[in-house]
Amino acid sequence: MTTPIASNPVVIDSSGWLEFITLDTKADLFAPYFASTAELLMPAIVLYEVRKVLLARHSKTLADEFVSQALRLRFVGIDESIALNAAAFSLQSQLPMGDALIYECAQAHQAHLVTSDAHFANLSNVTIL
Numbered sequence: 001m002t003t004p005i006a007s008n009p010v011v012i013d014s015s016g017w018l019e020f021i022t023l024d025t026k027a028d029l030f031a032p033y034f035a036s037t038a039e040l041l042m043p044a045i046v047l048y049e050v051r052k053v054l055l056a057r058h059s060k061t062l063a064d065e066f067v068s069q070a071l072r073l074r075f076v077g078i079d080e081s082i083a084l085n086a087a088a089f090s091l092q093s094q095l096p097m098g099d100a101l102i103y104e105c106a107q108a109h110q111a112h113l114v115t116s117d118a119h120f121a122n123l124s125n126v127t128i129l
Helices: 014-021 027-035 044-057 060-070 080-093 097-108
Strands: 010-012 040-043 074-076 112-115 126-128
Touching: 010 014, 010 027, 010 097, 014 027, 014 044, 014 060, 014 112, 040 044, 040 097, 044 060, 044 074, 044 097, 080 097, 097 112
Parallel strands: 010 040, 010 112, 040 074, 112 126
Antiparallel strands: none
16 A cells, blocks of 8 residues: 655545545545645545535535535645546546546646545556555
8 A cells, every 4th residue: 555645745536535434444544644634635526526425325414524624625626727638538548527537636736646446547646445
């Protein structure tokens, strides 16, 4: 497993946030990446996906707690550059839209992406737990 480096930005995708928040089977593997939030980035698409799943499968309280924590992080919006790059990359790599947007958000900020989603296999700057 690759361990986080304090000075490098990190994006944790939706799967990682959900594992960690709901104390799922890989929560302990993601924990080190949440230990230092100084360089943790929050892409808009991750904010959307995680809140939606928490509202649908868990509770509004848990969803609100997530948003409270997430909004303290450095927010990464989806600008035209990220959107256009994600569209092309999605076709090239066969990634679904959300995954392509998350990956391009990380790439645009020279961040390392941490996930449990196998869609990201064999992509640069990605750790799959």
